[in-house]
Amino acid sequence: MSRMPLPYNPKVLELFKNPKNLGKMEDATVVAIAGNPLCGDMITFYLKINDKDMIEKASFESYGCAANIATSSIVTEMIKEKSLEEAWKITWKSVAEAVGGLPSVKFHCGILAVGALKRAIRKYSTNKNVSPDWLQKELSYEEKQALEEEELAKVLSKRMKTAEKQC
């Protein structure tokens, strides 16, 4: 494996320097988290959804690298004033494209951001006890990937605890 300099493009750098929609939202309708600090990246999304199922505003907080911050930020921009159905259609590839491309080792940042978004939408629907047609029952690719990363974190932390006991 070669180790190239991470060629973040100007858009990623700009969103890293001046992230849009950053910060906790006190009046959020739904909050969803993806990732784990043990893996070095974690995202929290806050969505304010109105009674017509439109996303009025979205914000984020992120523990992660520049790509993680930029993709989270761009997702909050992409879903603003969109219906939940439209927001659900967003894929990690469209997010990667929206930030002007990502280095391959950073694709998982885009995946995690979309995973957090889709979790938020699913959580909102579950809370409201509705199951719209467009919301597939099976987890989306991004949700599955987020889950996989969290599973890895659990294994890592279990391993760490075992090691601590041995000391």
Add this chain to the structure above:
Amino acid sequence: MQKLLFLKVRFSIRFRILNAQEDCSHKGSGLSLIENVKELLKAHEGLTREVYLDNENSSITPKEVIDAMLPYYSQRAYGNPTLTHKPGWEAFETIMESAQKITAFLECKTLEEVNFVPGETEANNLALLGATLSMKDKGKKIIISEIEPITVLQVIEMLQKRDFTVIKIPVDDEGFINLEKLEAAIDSETVLVSLATVNNEIGTIEPIREALEIVKDKNSHALFHTDASDAFGKIPFSLQDLNVDLATISSYKIQGPRGIGALYIKEGINVEKILEGQIGTQRLWPGVENTPAIVGFTKASELAFENFNENTQHMRRLRDKLIDVITEGIPEVKLNGPKGNKRAPDNVNISFLKCEGEALTIELSLKGIYVSSGSACTRRLLQPSHVLVALGRHFDEAHGSILMKVTRCNTEEDINYVLEVTPIAVERIRGITGSTGAE
């Protein structure tokens, strides 16, 4: 453990698939990678001050070293040292005199013991592969510690695939090798032990003399290698006192040029070649000798040893200022590695909690401060620094670690600037983290 490996495999498969898609993602942007890097560089325009502290990964070559090297490109000794003409004989003379000087700094016996190679990576490869090849009939067990440099770990991984058994000795929470476990691990099958004198990430000065005695007492045939790249020129390191069989030293780690290092091989120890080609003055490394780099390495050694006490005291003062002001002034930070005299004079390694390391290196870079991190992101691996994990640091602590190494060339003003900028940079990145991961 098995499940962990399983997940790691799944992860790496996933990443391989993603790597295959790389081109598609970049086509959409219309910008090639090099253009992106140009833009990143443009974002740094107008910096009024720059402080380079990533001396772990490369270093600035001082003017006096470059001045010493320059004549050897075009004025003298530019010939091949094995050939029968004046520039060749000049090169031979230059290389031998350089080896003689390095011999004196290492306090070893003969200049034949100093083998110039292109760097620390190559020296470690030659030491580990060359020694095990020469010992192949004597056993198949190698002992290292959990915190050896990546170059050692990766060569060891390769040897493992060739049926060598590898034992990794654990370390305590400051990175000191567990000598009892080392003793228990040595047996008649052991052919090689490799333990760095100073850890490259956290600066722990290992009890290498005690380790050597333990190894030789239990098995006098086992070869003992030490990567001394972070010891040479920084702590007293004499091969007259420390009777190791093999030792790696590196030029850029003492502000010499990149592309040169040396492997000390004690007289009488047999190491096999690992590369084939035309052999010149360096019996174990084929190819044309890099005479200017050898001259630069020698000059850098002279500069490091000429005022050894002053230089190391200067580094220690800057190191402690960085450590003290950061750990006292910024909340939720942890020093990695020991304090005081058990730590290399140049090493600062601090974990900033709730602050991802790669993001912090970029933030600092935009302010003209160049450092590295043990975060999984900057390492392009899925796991953070193996050294910090071996100390028992949690993964999130390792992801937020920053490594800085000071040199004799850094000034008090450099350090003041770093101390002025770092708290602001950490605060901004922590502001993005917010409450994420707080529970």
